[in-house]
Amino acid sequence: MTGIRVGERARRAGVSGTGPPPTEAAGTVAAVRCGGVVRRFGKVTAVDGLDLELVPGGPVALLGRNGAGKSTTLSLLLGLDRPDSGEVRVFGRAPGRAVREGLVGAMLQNTGAVSRVTVREVVSVAATAAPRPIAVGEAMELAGIAELGPRRVDRLSGGQQQRVRFALAVVGDPWLLVLDEPTATLDAAARRAFWASLRAFADRGRTVLFSTHYIEEADENAERIVVIDRGQVVADGSGAHIKRSVGGRLVSLDLTDTAPHHWARFPGVLSVSTRGGRLLLRSEDSDATVRALAAAGAVHGLEVAPARLEEAFLDLTEAESAPAEEGR
Ligand SMILES: Nc1ncnc2c1ncn2[C@@H]1O[C@H](COP(=O)(O)OP(=O)(O)OP(=O)(O)O)[C@@H](O)[C@H]1O
Numbered sequence: 001m002t003g004i005r006v007g008e009r010a011r012r013a014g015v016s017g018t019g020p021p022p023t024e025a026a027g028t029v030a031a032v033r034c035g036g037v038v039r040r041f042g043k044v045t046a047v048d049g050l051d052l053e054l055v056p057g058g059p060v061a062l063l064g065r066n067g068a069g070k071s072t073t074l075s076l077l078l079g080l081d082r083p084d085s086g087e088v089r090v091f092g093r094a095p096g097r098a099v100r101e102g103l104v105g106a107m108l109q110n111t112g113a114v115s116r117v118t119v120r121e122v123v124s125v126a127a128t129a130a131p132r133p134i135a136v137g138e139a140m141e142l143a144g145i146a147e148l149g150p151r152r153v154d155r156l157s158g159g160q161q162q163r164v165r166f167a168l169a170v171v172g173d174p175w176l177l178v179l180d181e182p183t184a185t186l187d188a189a190a191r192r193a194f195w196a197s198l199r200a201f202a203d204r205g206r207t208v209l210f211s212t213h214y215i216e217e218a219d220e221n222a223e224r225i226v227v228i229d230r231g232q233v234v235a236d237g238s239g240a241h242i243k244r245s246v247g248g249r250l251v252s253l254d255l256t257d258t259a260p261h262h263w264a265r266f267p268g269v270l271s272v273s274t275r276g277g278r279l280l281l282r283s284e285d286s287d288a289t290v291r292a293l294a295a296a297g298a299v300h301g302l303e304v305a306p307a308r309l310e311e312a313f314l315d316l317t318e319a320e321s322a323p324a325e326e327g328r
């Protein structure tokens with residue numbers, strides 16, 4: 001576990017907050033615990049025996065390619081859906097109960113903007129509905145929309161509307177904030193601003209879990225990355241840990257040589273792929289790989305680089321990717 005405990009983070013940030021649910025001291029109960037969770041849709045097993053525990057703290061990224069089971073997992077955590085088997089607990093409670101108690105906030109994909117109301121009005125309504133809200137102005141500040149209070153929500157840009165959704169998700173002061181691909185529709189500047197807001201919220205000692213396809217963003221913005229594929233956790237740790245666990249360096253060269261080589265049998269080679277006319281060899285011993293490539297006369301446009309998270313991610317999820325949408 002790499003999450004920082006609530007008390008520790010909140011102390012570091014100098015935030016008092018409203019405190020954890022009264023029955024539990026901070027950090028003594030898992031924010032999320034999934035055990036053997038299965039969710040099937042017809043022949044498709046979207047979540048396939050998922051085990052996951054989040055200690056309070058974060059942010060944590062749920063990283064996976066299309067159809068990996070991220071949204072289904074988040075729906076189960078929010079009590080919007082139920083597992084076919086296995087157990088999901090949020091702060092020790094059934095997810096629906098945790099949501100009703102105001103312990104969970106969410107920002108989901110494709111939620112439309114309400115018409116004709118102002119930003120301040122819509123955030124105020126959400127605050128009224130929450131059992132333990134923070135001040136409306138504070139939520140707007142956190143979301144970076146303090147200046148937008150009098151503006152109509154339906155006349156804002158996509159990036160601004162996304163920040164309003166963030167304010168709606170945090171105004172109830174949830175102890176777990178769940179975000180499904182929060183930056184999918186944002187440009188680079190809006191993304192940067194959004195991540196700053198999200199980190200500011202996590203720094204109040206809250207648990208933040210977001211799903212993403214963006215590997216580099218997960219690395220930059222999460223303390224822990226849970227890689228999910230075919231509804232199972234295939235890697236779990238910091239970005240550095242995931243890079244290390246896949247291991248090695250990336251040896252790449254121009255694929256000009258048409259002679260058949262058994263690249264996978266070259267010394268040190270862990271995996272082989274091609275991209276844009278380049279051969280990519282992940283190697284645990286790049287010196288040995290390069291020597292063998294030179295001996296085979298295959299060195300054209302050679303580059304050796306540290307493993308990037310993207311390659312690590314592809315290695316973890318690409319090898320058997322074909323049947324993912326077909327069920328097993
Ligand atoms: N309501 C549903 N009915 C049928 N199949 C579903 C349903 N919801 C999800 N699935 C299937 O379950 C699998 C996992 O979907 P899910 O949306 O959880 O993946 P994801 O990782 O969130 O993907 P994406 O990144 O594309 O949103 C997919 O094969 C999807 O088609």
